[in-house]
Each structure stands twice: as C-alpha cells, then as structure tokens.
Amino acid sequence: MSTAAVLVVAGCAPSTTETDDAPTADQGSESTSSEAPAAGGGSVDVGIIYSETGPLAAYGKQYKEGLEAGIDYATDGTGEVNGTTIELTFRDDAGSPETAVSAAKDLIGQDFKVLGGTVSSGIAVAMAEQAQQNEVLYISGPAAADVITGVNEFTFRSGRQSLQDVATAGAMLEDQSGTVVVLAQDNAFGQGNLAAVEAVLGAEGAEVASVLVPEDATEFTGFARQVVDAEPDLIFVAWAGATAGNMWQSLDQQDVFDVAPVVTGLADSATFAAYGPIGEKISFLSHYFPGAPDTEVNDALVEHVSGAGGTPDLFTPDGFVAGQMIVQAITEGGDDVNAMIEALEGWEFEGPKGTTTIRESDHALIQPMYTAQLVQDGDAWTPELIETVPADQVAPPETSGR
Known part of the structure; x- marks a missing residue:
C-alpha cells in the first residue's frame, strides 16, 4: 500500500494547541x-x-x-x-x-x-x-x-484522505516539473507529509525539496531564508502546534509569499481569525467549507x-x-x-x-476538492472559493492491501 504511514495533511492556524488530557469515557453510557x-x-x-x-x-x-x-x-x-x-x-x-x-x-x-x-x-x-x-x-x-x-x-x-489533500495542492502547481519545497516540522507529522508530496507530486515530475525544522525550534528566520534560497515554484507547509503563529510571521517578514504560492490545509472555522492579514496571502487546499x-x-x-x-x-x-x-x-x-x-x-x-x-x-x-483563500468580512475572516478540483484529478493511487 503506498504511503501507508502518511498522516493528515493540514496547516495549523496560529492559535492551535494540543492536549493529551482526554477525559475517560463512560463505558456504560449510550444514547439512541x-x-x-x-x-x-x-x-x-x-x-x-x-x-x-x-x-x-x-x-x-x-x-x-x-x-x-x-x-x-x-x-x-x-x-x-x-x-x-x-x-x-x-x-x-x-x-x-x-x-x-x-x-x-x-x-x-x-x-x-x-x-x-x-x-x-x-x-x-x-x-x-x-x-x-x-x-x-x-x-x-x-x-x-x-x-x-x-x-x-x-x-x-x-x-x-491525505493523498487527496496533496493532489489538491498539486493543482496549484502550473509547471508539473517545477520545484516544490515542503516546509514542515522534523517529526512524524512533517515527515509523513513530505512523503505524501514526494509520492504524489514527485510522481508527476515535480522536484521535491524540503526544509525540516526541529520540533523545539522557536526562531524561524533562517528556515524561511532556506525556503527563499531554494527558488521554489510552490511552497507546501505542514505544521502543527503553538509555534505556528511565529512560523507564519517569519515567512511574511522574509517575503516568502512574494517568491511562490504558499499552500497549506484550510482547517475548521475556529482557526480562521488566528491567521489575521497573513491569511490573505496563503493559498489554501480545502476538503470542505459550507460555501464551497x-x-x-x-x-x-x-x-x-x-x-x-x-x-x-x-x-x-x-x-x-x-x-x-x-x-x-x-x-x-x-x-x-x-x-x-x-x-x-x-x-x-x-x-x-x-x-x-x-x-x-x-x-x-x-470526491471533488477545493482551493480557497481567506478574506476579511468586517471583523471576521471567511473562506472564498477559488477553484473546484474535479474528483478524478485528485483521486489517490489505487492500493492493493486487501
């Protein structure tokens, strides 16, 4: 089965946090x-x-x-x-x-x-x-x-599934033989997303490079410069955790958004406002939002x-x-x-x-997928559809696991 270990492809909004303190379920409860x-x-x-x-x-x-x-x-x-x-x-x-x-x-x-x-x-x-x-x-x-x-x-x-996310990002790459730089954390999540990009976009002829950032890093200027120096045609960001805000700000300060389209996954509506004005500069791949x-x-x-x-x-x-x-x-x-x-x-x-x-x-x-951008609507930020990507263009490779 191809890229069996690939994790969810998603860009994380600046306010995202994670917790391991999951409550214990009541094994005897149920509702019908x-x-x-x-x-x-x-x-x-x-x-x-x-x-x-x-x-x-x-x-x-x-x-x-x-x-x-x-x-x-x-x-x-x-x-x-x-x-x-x-x-x-x-x-x-x-x-x-x-x-x-x-x-x-x-x-x-x-x-x-x-x-x-x-x-x-x-x-x-x-x-x-x-x-x-x-x-x-x-x-x-x-x-x-x-x-x-x-x-x-x-x-x-x-x-x-994750491969459909990556294929949607590929729809934004005008030259299929161009260079895609994956900016991600150097952990299982980031490595998994890099593997997905290599499996999908690399197979289409793209040259895939990566800038993998130590998970405990808090300063991202140097990594942003590495992205610029790679002269990419598309920048794919896979990030999770509380450092996302600093990471996005570093990309903006180093003019990364002027170099090539920056693509990441559009999460749920609770994250939209956290991007602020930077959200207008990001090209989002999207599974769904109600207006799509x-x-x-x-x-x-x-x-x-x-x-x-x-x-x-x-x-x-x-x-x-x-x-x-x-x-x-x-x-x-x-x-x-x-x-x-x-x-x-x-x-x-x-x-x-x-x-x-x-x-x-x-x-x-x-199924179809979408590309979108965040636009300001009064005090709120809302997604706006850019393109519907046909289902056959983002279909994952067939697997043979069963």
Missing part, C-alpha cells in the same frame, strides 16, 4: 436515536463510536451533526429503510484507541453489524482491525490517514444542521456521507454484511460535494 422501532418493521442497530469528549471533540460534534443530517436526508426524514428503523447508538471514544476498541467489542457482542465514526486515524486503524476480525461493516469518519484505504474488505471511509459546493445536497446539509442549532464545518460532510452510506448499505443489504459491502462497492451517488464514488477496488472515496 429512537426508543422503539417502527411498528411491525423492526429495527437495525448501528453503533457510532466518535469523540464526544477529548482533544478532538469539536470535530466529533461536526461529524455527529452531519451524520444525523445525512440519515434524515437519505430516508426522506423518516429514519427508516423499508419500514425498518435505523437505531443509532453513540459511544464516546474520548480520543483513545483503547476506549474505542472496548466500545466496539461491546457493541459487536450485542450483535451490531454496522459500526461508524471517529475523527482519529489511530482509532480508525484499530476499528478497522476489529471489523475484519469480527466481520462487521465499518464506515470510518473524517480520519484521513491513507492506510485506512484498502486496509480490508469490511472497512470504508466517508471522508477524504453548489449542490442541492449541500443545501440540504446546511439547512438541516443549521436548523438543528449547529454550524456546518470542515467535517460535517463526512458525517453526512456516512449517513448516506449507512442507508444505502441497509437498503440493499439488509442485515447481511457481505451484501452491505457489495451495495457500497462501486456506488456512485450525489453527496454534499457533488458526484462521489466509492472505488470498488480499495474503497477510496473519490
């Missing part, structure tokens, strides 16, 4: 979407294991709101498939693979045949292993690690989530698509896992982002 199945129709149980608490709780909330909207949309507001109620049981993974696996084993022990959820790649990998061992359907959420694609026949994904797609399905997503008091954001469509996939699997496969898998493989449908296809060979989710 309804108390009883439709009269005479029975019910089908679906377990959703996601971050209700923990460091990724904000992303988990987006996913859950999207999931509920997607099921509502795909069932015309009934929550039923052929008179059978889809009964959701939610469990909190608290950002912990061990907690998630414990919850999965409990639900599987109760004869759940369908599991979904998680925004964490580490959790998704552990869940995929459980799905294969117990032969249940697992639909991963926003987790972006490429290893999830093709990991086994029982695992699907409802969001994009011009589709009836996205209109339905926005209407449902907003009407329920939520705010559509980066990972809302991943939940929505998971809802569509769950309904499709049950509609065509009933409670037969093999039939559910067959119903999803090769399925082409209209998702929030447009025409979306589950690739039969490895279950990659082929």
Whole structure:
C-alpha cells in the first residue's frame, strides 16, 4: 500500500494547541436515536463510536451533526429503510484507541453489524482491525490517514484522505516539473507529509525539496531564508502546534509569499481569525467549507444542521456521507454484511460535494476538492472559493492491501 504511514495533511492556524488530557469515557453510557422501532418493521442497530469528549471533540460534534443530517436526508426524514428503523447508538471514544476498541467489542457482542465514526486515524486503524476480525461493516469518519484505504474488505471511509489533500495542492502547481519545497516540522507529522508530496507530486515530475525544522525550534528566520534560497515554484507547509503563529510571521517578514504560492490545509472555522492579514496571502487546499459546493445536497446539509442549532464545518460532510452510506448499505443489504459491502462497492451517488464514488477496488472515496483563500468580512475572516478540483484529478493511487 503506498504511503501507508502518511498522516493528515493540514496547516495549523496560529492559535492551535494540543492536549493529551482526554477525559475517560463512560463505558456504560449510550444514547439512541429512537426508543422503539417502527411498528411491525423492526429495527437495525448501528453503533457510532466518535469523540464526544477529548482533544478532538469539536470535530466529533461536526461529524455527529452531519451524520444525523445525512440519515434524515437519505430516508426522506423518516429514519427508516423499508419500514425498518435505523437505531443509532453513540459511544464516546474520548480520543483513545483503547476506549474505542472496548466500545466496539461491546457493541459487536450485542450483535451490531454496522459500526461508524471517529475523527482519529489511530482509532480508525484499530476499528478497522476489529471489523475484519469480527466481520462487521465499518464506515470510518473524517480520519484521513491513507492506510485506512484498502486496509480490508469490511472497512470504508466517508471522508477524504491525505493523498487527496496533496493532489489538491498539486493543482496549484502550473509547471508539473517545477520545484516544490515542503516546509514542515522534523517529526512524524512533517515527515509523513513530505512523503505524501514526494509520492504524489514527485510522481508527476515535480522536484521535491524540503526544509525540516526541529520540533523545539522557536526562531524561524533562517528556515524561511532556506525556503527563499531554494527558488521554489510552490511552497507546501505542514505544521502543527503553538509555534505556528511565529512560523507564519517569519515567512511574511522574509517575503516568502512574494517568491511562490504558499499552500497549506484550510482547517475548521475556529482557526480562521488566528491567521489575521497573513491569511490573505496563503493559498489554501480545502476538503470542505459550507460555501464551497453548489449542490442541492449541500443545501440540504446546511439547512438541516443549521436548523438543528449547529454550524456546518470542515467535517460535517463526512458525517453526512456516512449517513448516506449507512442507508444505502441497509437498503440493499439488509442485515447481511457481505451484501452491505457489495451495495457500497462501486456506488456512485450525489453527496454534499457533488458526484462521489466509492472505488470498488480499495474503497477510496473519490470526491471533488477545493482551493480557497481567506478574506476579511468586517471583523471576521471567511473562506472564498477559488477553484473546484474535479474528483478524478485528485483521486489517490489505487492500493492493493486487501
């Protein structure tokens, strides 16, 4: 499987911080979407294991709101498939693979045949292993690690993957044989992103160079000068943590933005204001923001989530698509896992982002991506669409892991 260790490609806004103090999940708690199945129709149980608490709780909330909207949309507001109620049981993974696996084993022990959820790649990998061992359907959420694609026949994904992010960045490179400089921290995250750029853009003929910065660095002027001296045609930034603000300021002070387009991932809306005026100088690759797609399905997503008091954001469509996939699997496969898998493989449908296809060979989710810029709107900063990149142009290479 190509670049199996690649991590999420994302630029981090200056205010981003991380915490390891994830609360412990209550293993005995659960909530369901309804108390009883439709009269005479029975019910089908679906377990959703996601971050209700923990460091990724904000992303988990987006996913859950999207999931509920997607099921509502795909069932015309009934929550039923052929008179059978889809009964959701939610469990909190608290950002912990061990907690998630414990919850999965409990639900599987109760004869759940369908599991979904998680925004964490580490959790998704552990869940995929459980799905294969117990032969249940697992639909991963926003987790972006490429290893999830093709990991086994029982695992699907409802969001994009890192290689699609990198391919979107490549759409901004006018000369495919030009020089791409990756500016990243010298850790697993940065090295993984460098590997993705080499695998995708390098394969297209680009010359890939790197400026890897020690993780404990606090002064970035010299590294910014190295980027300028490399005379790049595109600069790809992969950064995480509290030093992001200083890093971006150093790039601005050294006139890096005048040298070549600077590309990074557009995160969720909570990060937009933190860039300040520098945000207008960055070219963002984007998985989703509410104003990007011009589709009836996205209109339905926005209407449902907003009407329920939520705010559509980066990972809302991943939940929505998971809802569509769950309904499709049950509609065509009933409670037969093999039939559910067959119903999803090769399925082409209209998702929030447009025409979306589950690739039969490895279950990659082929979908459009976006490029964007941040613009000031009064006191706020909002994303503005530059281009929609067609799904086939950002499709990841096929894997052969399963």
